[in-house]
Amino acid sequence: MIPAMPASAAASARRASVTALHFGRVAAMGSLAALILFAGVWGSWGTAQHVMLAKGREAGTVRVTRCAGDTCTGPFTPTSDGARARARVELAQSVAVRKGQTYDVVLKPGTSDAVRSGPAGILYAWVPFGGALLLASVVVAGGMRLTRVAWVLGLSGAGLLTAAFVALQ
Template sequence: MPSAVSSSGAVAALRLAATGAVAVLIVISGVWGSWGTAQYVMLTKGREHGTVEVTRCGPELCSGPFVPASVGAKTRDSVDIRKSVAVQQGQTYSVIVKPDSDEVVRSGPAGMLYAWLPLGGALLLASVVVAGGLRLARLAWVLAGAGGALLTATFLAL
């Protein structure tokens, strides 16, 4: 009979390890998805800062002229910014130019929150995995609270 008890303990430990690995992978994926944009917003030294007035929008991108606001930045006739619910034609946005391209990302608090939006969703998803698979209710509430706060702050900032 001791082998049955130890094998069920091993299965439980394996389940906890696998579920924990899935939760960690979800959070890492959220960071990875956010960092592609967040790096430009957070690490601004040496980058071109300015504004873009959105003059036209397509299905995925909006574009408009770039007016520099930092030393070394150059005027561009047209730069591209990803179309989202927060980008509207006729509006002017503070932006940072991605190096070696004509693509820009929003800067400032709204840009930073928007860049970390994938992490907020990942935290919410990980909270469900932690609550259901690991049975760690407090940690799940912390993850859900952090993810929900990030999503709410982004919604209010944009």
């Protein structure tokens, strides 16, 4: 305390600085949580747009005949109007793609890259967002001290990841 400053003024200045620090922490952690959620949507949208906005895209099935590295290939059989059969399309290999199985797919425009369609494909496309929800829940709980919001974010992320896992089995 400054000797010439009354005690009530010092307490008022301390309250103002604590309030400013609290606001700064909440603003910084809120910005970080928003950035994490934005990155999750951005990471998911690259695949999700093809699955969710499939009107006008080539849809069909692919029977996986070969898996090597991080891709699986097989012949494409069209099921939508305007789609043409192809001898070989590529499907990203994940734990959910097995040789000899047939999967519903949508082709990315102008390429031979296929992405899973249907409910399993939609849920799988949004897996990065599910992870972002889980991570953002930790930031919201620890940095912003909003435990109920954090629980909602965390349970939403866990639910999305669990639903994707179950749908892909």
